[in-house]
Structures are given as C-alpha cells and as structure tokens.
Amino acid sequence: MSRKRRLLIAASCVAALLVSAGGWVITQHDFDIREQRVTITGGVQPLQGTLALPKQGDGPFGLVVFVHGDGAATADRDEFYRPIWESFAAAGYASLSWDKPGVAGAQGNWLDQTMHDRAVETEAAIAWARGRSEIDAGRIGLWGISQAGWVMPEVAVQHPELRFMIAVGTAVDWIRQGEYNLRAELRERHATDDELSAQLRRREADLALLREGASYDRYRATTTDSPPMSEDRWRFVSKNYQSDVTEILPQLKVPTLLLLGERDLNVDVAETARVYRDSVPAKLLTVKTFPDASHNIVKFDLDKPDGLRPLLVALFAPRSLYAPGYLDILREYVAHPPKH
Numbered sequence: 657m658s659r660k661r662r663l664l665i666a667a668s669c670v671a672a673l674l675v676s677a678g679g680w681v682i683t684q685h686d687f688d689i690r691e692q693r694v695t696i697t698g699g700v701q702p703l704q705g706t707l708a709l710p711k712q713g714d715g716p717f718g719l720v721v722f723v724h725g726d727g728a729a730t731a732d733r734d735e736f737y738r739p740i741w742e743s744f745a746a747a748g749y750a751s752l753s754w755d756k757p758g759v760a761g762a763q764g765n766w767l768d769q770t771m772h773d774r775a776v777e778t779e780a781a782i783a784w785a786r787g788r789s790e791i792d793a794g795r796i797g798l799w800g801i802s803q804a805g806w807v808m809p810e811v812a813v814q815h816p817e818l819r820f821m822i823a824v825g826t827a828v829d830w831i832r833q834g835e836y837n838l839r840a841e842l843r844e845r846h847a848t849d850d851e852l853s854a855q856l857r858r859r860e861a862d863l864a865l866l867r868e869g870a871s872y873d874r875y876r877a878t879t880t881d882s883p884p885m886s887e888d889r890w891r892f893v894s895k896n897y898q899s900d901v902t903e904i905l906p907q908l909k910v911p912t913l914l915l916l917g918e919r920d921l922n923v924d925v926a927e928t929a930r931v932y933r934d935s936v937p938a939k940l941l942t943v944k945t946f947p948d949a950s951h952n953i954v955k956f957d958l959d960k961p962d963g964l965r966p967l968l969v970a971l972f973a974p975r976s977l978y979a980p981g982y983l984d985i986l987r988e989y990v991a992h993p994p995k996h
Contacts, residue, residue, distance in 0.1 A: 687738045687739070687741070687742045688710075688711050688742050688745060688746070689708045689709065689710065689711055689738070689741050689742050689745045689751075690708070690709045690710070690711055691706055691707070691708050691709075692706070692707045692708075692709065693705070693706060694706070694707050694752075696752075696754055696780065696781050696784045697780075697784060698780045698783055698784050699776065699777050699780030699781070700764070700773075700776070700777070700780075701757065701763045701764050702763060703754040703755070703757075703762065703777070703780075703781065704731065704754055704755045704760065704761070704762045705731055705752060705753060705754035705755070705781070706731040706732060706752070706753055706754070707750060707751070707752050707788075708738075708741040708744075708745065708750060708751040708752075708753075709745070709750045709790065710745040710746075710748060710749075710750065711745065714790065715750075715789070715790035715791065715792070716789065716790055716791055716792035716793075717748055717749055717750040717790060717791060717792060717795075718747075718748060718749040718750070718791075718792050718795030718796065718797070718819070718990065719749060719750050719751070719752055719785050719791045719792070719795065719796045719797070720744045720749050720750070720751045720752070720796075720797055720798070720799045720822075720990065721751075721752050721753075721778060721781055721782055721785065721796065721797070721798050721799070722737065722751060722752065722753035722799050722800065723774070723778055723798060723799070723800030723801075723804035723807050723808050723811075724753075724756060724800070724801070724803070724804065725800075725801045725802030725803045725804055725825075726802060726803045728756060728758070728759045728766065729755070729756050729759060729766075730755050730756075730759055730760050731753040731754050731755050731760075732753065733753075735974075736952075736974075736977075737751070737753060738974070739974055739975045739977075739978065739983060740799070740983065740986060742975075742983075743983040743984070743986045743987040744799075744986060744987065744990055746987050747987045747988070747990045747991035748991070749795070749990050750790070750791060751799075752781060752785055754781065757769070765888065767888040767889060767891065767892040768888075768891070768892070769892075769895075770895045770896055771803075771806040771807050771810070771896055771899050772810065774807045775807050775808075775810040775811050775814075778798070778807060778808070778811045779811055779814065779815070782796060782811075782815065794817075794819075795819050796818060796819060797818055797819040797820035797821065797822065797910075797990060797993070798811065798812065798818060798820070798821045798822065799822040799824070799986075800821075800822070800823060800824065800826070801824040801825055801826070801952065802824070802825050802826060802827070802922065802923070802951065803827075804823070804824075804826060805823055805826025805827055805828070805901060805928075806826075806827075806830070806896075806899040806901055808821050808823060808826075809821070809901050809904045809905055809907075809908060810904060812908055812909075812910040812912075813904060813907045813908060813909075815910075816909040816910060816996070818910045819910075819911070819990075819993050820910060820911045820912070820913065820989065820990065820993040820994075821908075821910050821911070821912045821913070822912075822913045822915065822986065822989065822990075823912060823913070823914050823915070823932075824915045824916075824952075824953060825915070825916060825917060825920055825922065825923050825925070825951045825952065825953065826901075826914070826923065826928060827922075827923045827924070827927075827928060828900065828901055828902060828927060828928055828931045829899075829900045829901075829902070830896065830897050830898065830899040830900065831863065831897060831898070832924070832927070833922070833923055833924065834859070834897075835856075835859065836922075836923065836924040836927075837921065837922050837923070838855055838856070838859060839852065840920075840921040840922075841921050842855060844921060858879075858880045858881065861878070861879070861880070862875070862879060862881065863897075865878065865879075866893065866894055866897050869894070872887045872890045872891070875890055902931060902935070905931065905932065905935035905936055906935045906936070908935075908936050908937075908940065909940070909996060910940065910996070911940050911941075911942075911993045911994040911995075911996065912932070912936055912940055912941050912942070913942045913944070913985075913989050913993075914928070914929065914932050914941065914942070914943045914944070915944050915945075915946070915953055915982070915985070916928060916929060916943070916944070916945045916946070917945070917946050917949030917950050917951055917952070917953050917954075917956070917979065918945055918946065918947050918948065918949060919948055919949060919950055919956040920949075920950060920951040921950070921951060922951040923951060925945065929943055929945070939994065940994060940996075942989070942994070944985060946979040946980075946981070946982060947979075948979070949979035949982075953978055953979050953982045954977050954978055954979065955976075955977065955978070955979055958977050959977075
C-alpha cells in the first residue's frame with residue numbers, strides 16, 4: 657500500500673473518531689472541478705481515466721495530460737492530484753489522468769512496461785483527447801512527476817506542438833538517482849558509516865546481476881535485499897534501470913517548467929537542475945526550487961507516512977500540503993506559457 661493511500665485511510669479514521677467522539681459532521685472536501693470517468697482508447701489496451709474539467713463552461717478547454725511517477729498509481733493518485741487539477745482548472749485547463757495498467761481493475765500490468773511503453777501510452781492519450789469536443793487540440797501540455805522524467809521528454813520531442821511540459825522532481829539517470837536516494841534516506845535516518853557501506857555493497861551486487869541479465873531465481877538466491885523485490889518488480893527494473901534522459905533533453909523544443917524541492921530525498925535536484933540548464937535552451941526553460949519541500953513539492957514536515965498533523969492537513973486542508981506558491985505557479989504557467 658502506498659504512503660499516500662495509508663495517509664488517506666488514516667485520515668478517514670481520524671474523521672470517524674471525531675464524528676463519534678464529538679458529534680462533528682465531516683463532508684468531503686469540495687474542489688472547483690467536474691470529474692468524469694472515461695475510457696481512453698487507441699493504445700495497446702483501453703485505459704481507465706479521469707477527465708477533470710473546470711466547473712463552469714463547455715470549453716473547449718486546454719488540457720494537461722498527467723504522467724505518473726513510480727508505483728501502482730490510481731488516476732487521482734489517491735486523491736492527491738485534486739488540488740493540482742483545481743489549479744489548472746482555474747487557468748481554463750482540464751486535466752487527464754488514468755489508472756496505471758493493472759491498478760483498480762484496469763487491464764494489463766504496469767510492471768510490464770518500459771519507459772518507452774509509457775511514452776507510447778501517453779501519446780495515445782493525447783490522440784484520444786484531441787478528438788474530444790470539450791478539449792482544445794491546440795492547447796495540450798504535460799505534467800509529470802519523478803519517473804515521468806524518463807517518459808515526458810520522449811513524448812515532447814515527438815510532439816513539438818505541445819504547449820508545455822511541467823517536470824516535477826524528475827531525475828536524469830536511473831542508476832545515479834537510485835544511489836542518491838539510498839544515501840539521502842540513510843542520512844535522514846542518521847545511519848552509521850558501516851550501515852551505509854553495507855547498503856552500498858548490497859546495491860552494487862544487485863546492479864551486477866542486472867548488468868549480466870540474471871534471472872529472478874538467481875537474484876533471489878543471492879540477494880541480501882530485505883525484503884527482496886517481487887518477480888514483477890525485478891522484471892520492471894531489469895527493463896528500465898539504464899534509463900537516462902541526457903541525450904533526449906537537447907532535442908526539446910517545448911517550453912519546460914522544472915519544479916524541484918530542496919529537501920528531495922529521491923532525486924538529486926542539483927544534478928537535475930544543472931543537466932536541464934545545460935541541455936534545454938534557456939528561452940524554453942524555467943526552473944523553480946522550493947525550500948523545505950519534498951520530492952512531491954509537499955511541505956517536508958507534512959510528507960511523512962505517519963503522524964497526526966499530516967493526516968489532519970490531508971483531511972481538512974489538502975491544498976495546504978503543498979509548498980507555498982506551488983499551486984499558484986502551476987496555474988500561472990499554463991495560463992501564460994513561454995512561446996516556442
């Protein structure tokens with residue numbers, strides 16, 4: 657179960673306790689959007705999607721196509737996308753997202769996908785959306801987080817007509833990102849030098865197996881991972897661990913907004929900012945870094961798997977989870993993106 661799903665379930669439990677203890681009436685938070693469940697066709701398999709439209713008007717609206725990060729994501733990412741959808745709606749844009757294959761009853765298995773497969777899937781969603789009467793086919797852009805950094809640039813290079821690409825907490829090189837993540841999380845836990853050395857040796861042993869194309873049985877027989885990867889996960893990593901966006905970024909011709917949290921434990925944001933600035937023409941690139949923000953551009957002290965305060969904020973003030981200015985920047989950027 658994802659951290660965000662745990663947070664939402666726990667928040668619901670808190671609400672139930674408040675209701676039973678104090679007679680409070682808790683209602684679902686109301687966002688200024690209209691949501692439609694849709695079936696996105698034209699790709700390898702139908703996708704279960706959500707189209708979030710501005711609450712007022714018939715369109716045609718601009719569209720932001722969402723590209724998930726890692727993990728078994730639902731279309732709304734366990735409801736955490738809704739404040740972002742609302743921000744885009746305030747600028748006259750709809751948002752389109754979908755359950756990853758195999759999630760929430762959707763066909764397929766997202767762990768069978770390569771990053772190229774995900775790019776093709778995104779292209780199919782764009783093509784589908786262009787046929788919708790409520791969508792302005794000339795105003796379509798991308799928003800994506802984390803692992804989407806290996807998906808969106810490929811799509812944007814193939815579709816230079818896109819209005820923008822918004823990259824949130826994206827990495828450059830899968831292998832370097834993994835080592836950074838390991839070091840950062842151990843540092844955050846105040847791990848000893850001996851523990852760090854042991855974990856780096858474990859990681860290098862896994863990489864050696866990946867480089868030689870080892871089977872899952874061989875991985876299970878030799879790994880010291882605790883817990884070990886599932887067979888599906890091993891297959892997924894084997895297909896994707898060499899992902900590197902370095903050669904694709906210089907080909908971009910789409911205005912790009914790069915948003916980074918200074919306290920990101922997943923991605924080396926200094927490396928990401930440097931590579932994007934070295935690779936993407938300055939007239940197309942806007943970089944914004946948020947102090948004291950996490951990988952998700954959530955306030956760092958609220959991006960925790962446990963604790964009462966994050967639960968209460970998620971339940972009663974979900975917009976307040978995000979770093980100050982993040983939702984405003986999203987709204988303003990799509991309303992007035994740089995020209996190509």
